[in-house]
Amino acid sequence: MAVLHNRVSNQELKQRLMEETFNRTTISFYQYFPIQNPQEFRDFLYRHLQALNAFGRIYIAKEGINAQMSVPEENYTDFQKFIHSIEGLQDLRLNIAVDDDGKSFWVLKVKLREKIVADGIDDPSFSMQNKGKYVNAVQMNHLLEDPSTIVLDMRNHYEYEVGHFENAVEIPSDTFRDQLSMAVDMLKDTTADKNIVMYCTGGIRCEKASAWMLHKGFKNVFHLEGGIINYAQQTKKEKLDSKFIGKNFVFDNRLGERITEDVIAHCHQCGKPCDTHTNCKNDGCHLLFIQCEDCAKTYAGCCSQECKETLDMPIERQKEIRKGVENGQNIFNKSKVRLRPRLEEIRKHNA
Structure with missing residues (x-):
């Protein structure tokens, strides 16, 4: 029986991706449609997508499918035919990435979820059949x-x-x-x-x-x-005027794709115009924030001097510091509520 999940380390998979000599296309798609047996459908998808050397993150629930993927260009036609052969996905629109380097994903993950979008809706009379x-x-x-x-x-x-x-x-x-x-x-x-x-x-x-x-x-x-x-x-x-200005944040390794040349955000450390998201290089933090090239050099890719100092410590000491720290919602939360106090602290430190 085929193994229906990955068994190779992320580090090795990333290395393999960087060494690929062919191009990949980044795709996203979703569909609200009833899936009677999500586990069976999940395994069916995994087998076929693995055979196409597809990478990405796919969520399956009884309400439908949500996927962000990359597929070798030479397999794209077969991928398209496969997806459109599935009942309920015959006319599915596949969104091709706008600004794509082909390095968006390095592993295939197909996971079951209660819903493909966590909405908190428990009203039994609500239906996706009546939409805008x-x-x-x-x-x-x-x-x-x-x-x-x-x-x-x-x-x-x-x-x-x-x-x-x-x-x-x-x-x-x-x-x-x-x-x-x-x-x-x-x-x-x-x-x-x-x-x-x-x-x-x-x-x-x-x-x-x-x-x-x-x-x-x-x-x-x-x-x-x-x-x-x-x-x-x-x-x-x-050839229409784009009413969307700036960058479109995406949930893969790229962290964004350029839509227009407008830079409407600012570096969270020095305030310079910048819209490059990054995760703090300190493994005990990983805060998602915006950092310009100059601050990236100054802070070694970290969000603060404190995290930079931690990063400079021996690995074993870093592990000791992280021990007992809950690497959950509070550390990886990307919200405005979490971000603002942290960045105020950074700015005060830099003043």
Whole structure:
């Protein structure tokens, strides 16, 4: 029986990826559709994708599939045929990455989840069958020019910070489940003639959010088909003005893809214009933050002088310091709430 999970270390897999002599294409896709036996479907996918030398991260739940992947260019046609041969995925749109170096993933992981997007919804009457109207890039631009349009960004703060649509409203929470209830509350006094347009990275969050808004009684609800990724591809192909400015944060090794040349964020350490995300090199921290090249040299890729000093210690001493530290939500949380106090501390130290 074939092994249906990886048994090789991440370090070796990354090395193999860097040594590949062929090109890879980074793809993302999702679909809300009923899966009766998620475990069986998971194993079926793993076998076929492994045979195609595909890497990536895929979540399977009874409500559907959510995937971000990379596939060798020579296998892309076979990959496309395979995905479209699956019942429920025949007309699935595959989002091709905008700014791709082919080094987005180095291992294949197919995991089971309760939901493909954690939403906190426990209302049995809620259904994804009734969702907002899709809009393409042309329609999105027209809606953005309409003064009766409200644009909601359904992403987290660290995504919004480096790039967003003009006049988009940021929902001040860093969990999707909280954003759903906050969006309803924020727009509770909105008049019926307003257009509510929602967007996210690839479409999966804003599609569910649009269904939730309709469920809560809102009328003119739209969501951007294929999210920012598809919008960027369409604007490039059809030579449209991009109303999205800056960088699109992505959840793989690239941490972002350039949409326009605008740099709207700032280095969290010196305040210089910069939109390059990185994780603190101290293994006991790994804070996600924005760092310019100069600060990367000064702090050796760390978020603070304290982490740099830890990084300079012998490995065994670093392990001792990390022992007993809970490497969970508080350390790896990328939220604005977690980030701001930490960065204030950094700035005071640098003053």
